[in-house]
Amino acid sequence: MNNLTQRICSAAVLILILVVLIHPATTISIKATAIGFISLIILWEYSRLFKSRFIRIFFQILFVGLFLSAPYLTESLEKTSNYLLGFLCLLWLLISFQVLTYKKKNISDSLIFIFGYFILLPFVASLFFMVMNPGIFLYVVIVVSIADSAAFFVGRTMGKTSLLPNISPGKTIEGFIGGVLIASIFSCLIALFFGLQDRLLEFLYLGFLVALISVLGDVFFSLLKRNKGLKDSSNLIPGHGGFIDLLDGTIAAL
Secondary structure (H helix, E strand, O other): OOHHHHHHHHHHHHHHHHHHHHOOOOOHHHHHHHHHHHHHHHHHHHHOOOOOHHHHHHHHHHHHHHHHHHHHHHHHHHHOHHHHHHHHHHHHHHHHHHHHHOOOOOOOHHHHHHHHHHHHHHHHHHHHHHHHOHHHHHHHHHHHHHHHHHHHHHHHHHOOOEEEOOOEEEEEHHHHHHHHHHHHHHHHHHHHHOOOHHHHHHHHHHHHHHHHHHHHHHHHHHHHHHHHOOOOOOOOEOOOEOHHHHHHHHHHHO
């Protein structure tokens, strides 16, 4: 079976899983179990980015402990949600700096540790919330997928200038611009489809932001894999690599 066939078959299975997860007939317990299982896989894949085996194990144990204690901290999290959002914005600015200045394998385990918690914990939390409210979740998945696919095809046909040669040599500036613009336009089409003509400008901005952040997430995880000398986060999805390889942009956007 060649790589393209593997990718198509894997994509078909993943789409089927997605449909089951967002279908109204699927019980909350099944949704929560599936999301929990996927989250554990992503946690395991991310832990492979550490150079220290001790930190790898400690990261997994502490992450699970914090996530299990989250229901008891709901009130505190709600009160500090605006501060947490501000902190996350600052964190992504730091990540942007790391991406733009990356030249060699110099990202320490401690920095990867901090990044992991403040990226994966909000992602898993939002994943649980959004599968229960699938409209927003589907919007993010679709816009990120459009941005990624459009960037690939525009880059293949028109790409001449490398975007970040030290991290992802295959990405081009032309592909990046094309992907973000096409995703923004597609976001407007989604608004039109649901009869939200009076909110086109909002959907244009939202599509632009989601696409932009998804690209940042994509190149950031590529940076972490390159820092560890890994090609893929794992080999669990034939033709795609691992769940982080497939969801890197979505993780950042959510």
